[in-house]
């Protein structure tokens with residue numbers, strides 16, 4: 001049998017930190033309210049030169065470095081996001097070009113905050129089905145661009161970031177052991193951005209009415225989340241032929257510490273098996289699970305044979321849970337100067353390659369124009 005093993009991982013967050021006291025300057029709230037109701041102390045906010053694709057690119061490069069894989073060996077780039085740089089093309093195509101993955105296919109997946117689990121299951125299925133050998137799966141979002149900074153019920157929650165894993169074909173029975181995906185589209189109105197899509201294109205009136213920003217019924221989403229996490233995790237554990245005791249680390253979507261604690265309690269998972277970093281990043285949407293996975297690895301909580309329960313939930317309403325059996329040594333490697341040199345050369349090669357392709361396209365266009373004029 002063929003499996004999809006996680007052999008590389010990496011994340012990227014903007015350097016700009018926005019604390020709760022910074023938000024106190026914008027809306028009627030307090031550090032105390034935010035911390036006690038959400039567990040969030042600070043979040044990262046993308047700068048003017050950053051976007052979903054720049055964060056996704058950095059996360060992907062970090063994952064490739066850990067996997068020790070040249071970008072030219074990547075077969076497919078999948079980016080889970082609901083905040084693409086443009087309505088089209090995909091963020092994945094931009095990342096594919098940025099990293100110089102010259103022979104890779106690329107597409108985006110939108111399942112909001114559950115997107116990383118969806119993308120992971122798609123990639124694992126493609127590898128297990130023999131279609132690909134090396135697939136980059138990235139969860140990246142810049143929800144700060146969709147946040148209404150005058151709405152205190154949402155602007156306190158979200159932050160920006162990206163996390164990536166590199167899946168490689170393997171004969172060893174590790175990687176995704178089971179996956180549960182679900183959706184209840186009747187809950188569209190619980191969490192959505194009303195304007196900016198095909199149903200309600202952006203107009204001056206829509207902008208005036210602030211319809212291009214996130215709208216959320218927080219209580220509804222909270223109740224849905226606790227139920228969805230508990231049910232989906234139980235189903236995924238069962239379908240992997242395991243019991244909850246077999247789960248070594250529970251890494252849920254980082255939306256609110258109260259949601260995480262309530263779900264862990266319902267599942268009877270002890271606090272030492274629950275990973276959370278929501279206090280430092282807030283809700284980074286589809287990036288939250290891969291960022292948390294990377295930080296759990298850094299904290300030495302993941303080793304060969306560990307069973308990880310990853311579970312996402314959010315807009316859709318959609319949810320997804322996955323049991324991942326860890327298969328590779330995650331001990332940080334000592335810094336090797338030559339590896340960072342190789343990485344520098346690879347990223348410069350990618351820039352030159354992209355420039356050459358764009359120049360070629362312009363020359364071709366000029367030739368065609370001249371040809372038409374000459375007729």
Ligand code: UT7
Nearest residue numbers: 028029030033037113152153156218219221222255256314
């Ligand atoms: O990725 C998945 C997406 N989202 C989520 O998972 C979010 C799920 N929901 C939540 O995390 C919580 O519902 C929130 C954190 C959004 C809100 O917490 P809550 O405990 O459900 O508060 P609430 O909405 O019931 O509001 C309680 C009170 C209200 O005042 P009144 O009506 O009782 O006087 C709100 O106006 O708290 C008020 N409030 C605030 N007060 C200070 C709401 N936001 C704030 C705020 N600062 N930022």
